[in-house]
Amino acid sequence: MRSATVIGAGIGGLAAAVGLHRIGWRVAVVEQAAEIGAIGAGITLWPNALRALEALGFGARVRELGKPQESVGMRTSSGRWLSRLDGAEIERQLGRPMLGVHRAQLHQMLLDELPADALHTGVHVTAVGRDGAVPGLDLPPADLVIGADGINSQVRSQHWPDAPRPRHTGFAAWRGICERRERTEIGVSWGMGREFGLVPLVDGRIYWYVAMPAPEGARNPDERAFLREQFASWHSPIPELIDATPPKALLRNDIRHLGGRLKSYVAGNVALLGDAAHAMTPHLGQGGCQALEDAVVLVAACARYDEVTEALAHYDAERRPRTQQIARASYWAGRLGPFLTNPVAVALRDTAARLAPGSAAVKTFMRVSGWTPPPINGLTS
Numbered sequence: 001m002r003s004a005t006v007i008g009a010g011i012g013g014l015a016a017a018v019g020l021h022r023i024g025w026r027v028a029v030v031e032q033a034a035e036i037g038a039i040g041a042g043i044t045l046w047p048n049a050l051r052a053l054e055a056l057g058f059g060a061r062v063r064e065l066g067k068p069q070e071s072v073g074m075r076t077s078s079g080r081w082l083s084r085l086d087g088a089e090i091e092r093q094l095g096r097p098m099l100g101v102h103r104a105q106l107h108q109m110l111l112d113e114l115p116a117d118a119l120h121t122g123v124h125v126t127a128v129g130r131d132g133a134v135p136g137l138d139l140p141p142a143d144l145v146i147g148a149d150g151i152n153s154q155v156r157s158q159h160w161p162d163a164p165r166p167r168h169t170g171f172a173a174w175r176g177i178c179e180r181r182e183r184t185e186i187g188v189s190w191g192m193g194r195e196f197g198l199v200p201l202v203d204g205r206i207y208w209y210v211a212m213p214a215p216e217g218a219r220n221p222d223e224r225a226f227l228r229e230q231f232a233s234w235h236s237p238i239p240e241l242i243d244a245t246p247p248k249a250l251l252r253n254d255i256r257h258l259g260g261r262l263k264s265y266v267a268g269n270v271a272l273l274g275d276a277a278h279a280m281t282p283h284l285g286q287g288g289c290q291a292l293e294d295a296v297v298l299v300a301a302c303a304r305y306d307e308v309t310e311a312l313a314h315y316d317a318e319r320r321p322r323t324q325q326i327a328r329a330s331y332w333a334g335r336l337g338p339f340l341t342n343p344v345a346v347a348l349r350d351t352a353a354r355l356a357p358g359s360a361a362v363k364t365f366m367r368v369s370g371w372t373p374p375p376i377n378g379l380t381s
């Protein structure tokens with residue numbers, strides 16, 4: 001039986017581990033957090049992520065957890081619609097809906113499919129050998145080591161000593177979840193140098209996020225009061241959503257990305273996956289979706305090739321160009337979109353968004369989300 005050690009139990013690491021388990025590999029997943037999935041935020045899964053989850057056998061389950069978005073649109077800070085696409089039309093053209101999902105539920109869905117003894121929590125990995133050995137843990141030797149340990153990847157630092165470092169973008173993100181029963185449409189609202197996005201979830205709650213300039217590491221004594229003041233004049237329901245969010249349900253992170261491109265996602269039998277390989281800004285909502293695509297391609301390659309090195313060569317060739325292109329597009333989507341501050345540039349941006357035909361927006365969605373997963377030989381559910 002072939003085996004893998006996976007460092008990191010985020011979306012990418014868990015998806016890869018479940019996929020390998022389902023093609024008959026023995027897996028060990030090592031995670032620093034004591035508890036997995038206690039993550040109070042939502043995530044948008046694009047059609048490409050749904051296809052990835054379907055390929056791993058989660059099609060029906062994720063549709064139960066996710067709320068298909070009825071429409072997708074863009075507004076100004078005063079609430080004027082600049083563009084609006086019907087959710088059914090997106091689904092017709094892209095073949096799948098966009099789903100709003102609670103992260104904790106997505107994690108739980110993946111976790112439920114792992115054998116209980118595969119998971120080792122509360123272990124901060126400081127080094128991992130090419131045989132999958134982790135100091136302090138008694139793990140069986142592994143044929144494959146996967147670094148799925150996020151933007152600050154320890155696996156990357158150890159096995160890719162010349163890799164680019166994570167870089168602060170000059171912006172921070174706030175995320176919250178609140179109760180709101182009234183019908184709300186998914187959408188982003190753009191002001192000068194900042195954005196507010198909201199995503200309805202399946203249980204009637206709303207996941208929302210903010211991105212705006214902030215020094216690295218800065219914190220406010222009361223983040224909710226700070227946001228309330230910053231968005232006081234923005235259109236409804238933005239101030240109401242902030243008010244309705246319990247302070248402890250509010251997350252704040254610096255927005256960082258990998259400050260350059262890796263020359264390979266593979267070093268011997270070690271592979272990087274998800275944010276460890278290509279941490280990107282969140283403006284296209286693709287970081288998690290790409291981690292899921294990575295996992296599927298890696299699992300399919302492991303099922304197809306007898307040699308791990310062959311499988312990894314295929315994985316690298318398949319994933320690096322696409323993910324690095326999307327990371328670049330995501331960076332510019334922020335810079336040329338919500339983060340513009342010059343009033344003339346903002347007016348031009350808004351006019352362009354208003355005049356662009358809906359078909360152009362669908363084409364843009366299509367370029368990113370029109371991805372088809374490879375078949376995974378021998379996958380059992």
Ligand SMILES: Cc1cc2nc3c(=O)[nH]c(=O)nc-3n(C[C@H](O)[C@H](O)[C@H](O)COP(=O)(O)OP(=O)(O)OC[C@H]3O[C@@H](n4cnc5c(N)ncnc54)[C@H](O)[C@@H]3O)c2cc1C
Nearest residue numbers: 008010011012032044125149150173274275285287288289
């Ligand atoms: C504000 C914001 C909004 C976003 N919205 C979206 C969205 O709508 N859609 C989307 O697809 N993506 C979105 N993303 C991106 C998405 O969250 C990430 O790309 C995704 O979570 C990456 O998954 P991952 O498994 O690669 O890494 P992570 O989720 O970072 O998981 C890494 C795991 O490794 C563990 N770990 C780290 N170091 C160690 C160590 N040394 N030892 C042991 N364990 C370790 C961590 O605890 C963690 O559990 C957003 C990101 C932000 C910041």
